[in-house]
Amino acid sequence: MTTIAIIGGGIAARSLLFTMAKNKISAKILVFYSDSFAFPCSLHSTAIVAPRGVTTGLSPLGDHLFESFERFKRHVDNDRPHGVIVVPQYTGVKTKVDEFKKRYPFAVVAKNAGSIDLSEEVHLIEERAYLIRPREYLDWLLTEAKKSLDSTIINSFVTQVKDGKITTTDGYEYSADKIIFTAGVQNDLWQEYFPIKKTTKPVQGSYLEFSGVKHTDSFSLSLDGDNLIYDKEKETLLLGSTTRESRLELSPEKELLSIYQDFSKNIGIDLPAFSSGEIKIGLREKASKREPYLLQSGIYSMIGGFYKNGYRVSLSMAERLLNSL
Numbered sequence: 135m136t137t138i139a140i141i142g143g144g145i146a147a148r149s150l151l152f153t154m155a156k157n158k159i160s161a162k163i164l165v166f167y168s169d170s171f172a173f174p175c176s177l178h179s180t181a182i183v184a185p186r187g188v189t190t191g192l193s194p195l196g197d198h199l200f201e202s203f204e205r206f207k208r209h210v211d212n213d214r215p216h217g218v219i220v221v222p223q224y225t226g227v228k229t230k231v232d233e234f235k236k237r238y239p240f241a242v243v244a245k246n247a248g249s250i251d252l253s254e255e256v257h258l259i260e261e262r263a264y265l266i267r268p269r270e271y272l273d274w275l276l277t278e279a280k281k282s283l284d285s286t287i288i289n290s291f292v293t294q295v296k297d298g299k300i301t302t303t304d305g306y307e308y309s310a311d312k313i314i315f316t317a318g319v320q321n322d323l324w325q326e327y328f329p330i331k332k333t334t335k336p337v338q339g340s341y342l343e344f345s346g347v348k349h350t351d352s353f354s355l356s357l358d359g360d361n362l363i364y365d366k367e368k369e370t371l372l373l374g375s376t377t378r379e380s381r382l383e384l385s386p387e388k389e390l391l392s393i394y395q396d397f398s399k400n401i402g403i404d405l406p407a408f409s410s411g412e413i414k415i416g417l418r419e420k421a422s423k424r425e426p427y428l429l430q431s432g433i434y435s436m437i438g439g440f441y442k443n444g445y446r447v448s449l450s451m452a453e454r455l456l457n458s459l
């Protein structure tokens with residue numbers, strides 16, 4: 135029987151495992167990941183999947199994002215995954231109005247976004263979106279995949295991959311016929327296996343998470359590019375996000391404070407004290423033109439470059455990868 139090794143445990147790896155199970159892939163699967171050595175960006179993600187006014191025919195990235203949203207929507211309708219809830223996505227602007235109207239020709243002028251009062255009128259659009267609870271959804275994908283795949287999870291960090299042999303930090307060696315890298319920002323360590331290299335950059339993203347927050351309904355609100363996401367059942371409020379080119383997890387308190395102050399001024403919800411929010415930081419892999427990529431050479435494959443769209447694109451990228459094996 136063929137042995138396939140997957141290096142990674144984030145949304146890229148788990149969507150791939152789920153898709154393999156759906157496609158009844160008959161192989162022995164070894165999954166390597168170590169959250170202590172390389173914390174998954176997927177667990178520090180605001181994780182909203184929304185149409186965001188993307189249409190087809192304008193750019194390859196736009197086409198892909200459109201197709202990915204449709205794919206994710208079908209997944210929710212057909213598979214009823216745990217950890218995914220439907221919420222309204224309100225997107226509004228006070229600045230760059232012409233650009234906004236091009237993207238959203240049906241935007242209205244409003245002084246409230248659903249149950250949220252706004253301090254002044256904005257140009258606003260409402261879309262149907264998905265709020266993802268990362269831990270719950272990632273666990274569900276793995277549990278579902280394990281029901282029909284012959285899979286073994288190896289909670290170890292991979293230190294070497296050579297001639298189909300995988301060595302981990304604890305010194306064990308494993309053999310595989312195919313090796314798939316889904317290592318997020320760590321993918322760049324394994325690019326040497328591919329003749330056509332991808333230029334990628336690590337970009338940190340961060341947000342504040344508040345617990346025990348009470349409001350009437352769940353929502354996702356983007357105002358002039360900043361985001362506020364509320365999960366009523368979990369009573370969590372996320373506020374962010376910042377973007378900085380860096381491989382380090384640097385705490386961007388100043389930028390978060392500025393977003394916090396803007397929201398405090400602009401919405402009619404009393405936010406909890408800034409100091410009660412927990413800062414969450416994730417490292418994202420940005421490829422050129424922000425386009426997710428698929429690389430292949432011999433026994434090696436790699437998917438990555440999910441950047442700000444990991445939850446949106448992972449199922450469609452998993453399908454592209456499986457089709458190309």
Ligand SMILES: Cc1cc2nc3c(=O)[nH]c(=O)nc-3n(C[C@H](O)[C@H](O)[C@H](O)COP(=O)(O)OP(=O)(O)OC[C@H]3O[C@@H](n4cnc5c(N)ncnc54)[C@H](O)[C@@H]3O)c2cc1C
Nearest residue numbers: 143144145146175176179182292318339416443444445446
């Ligand atoms: C602040 C923020 C907000 C975001 N908001 C959204 C959003 O609203 N919607 C959206 O779709 N996306 C969003 N994203 C992006 C999304 O979270 C990422 O694109 C996605 O999580 C990347 O997933 P991944 O599986 O490629 O990488 P990761 O989740 O980083 O997973 C990589 C995995 O590889 C493992 N690994 C790495 N190297 C090794 C090794 N040598 N050996 C073993 N294991 C290894 C790690 O342990 C980890 O499990 C956001 C990201 C951030 C930071």
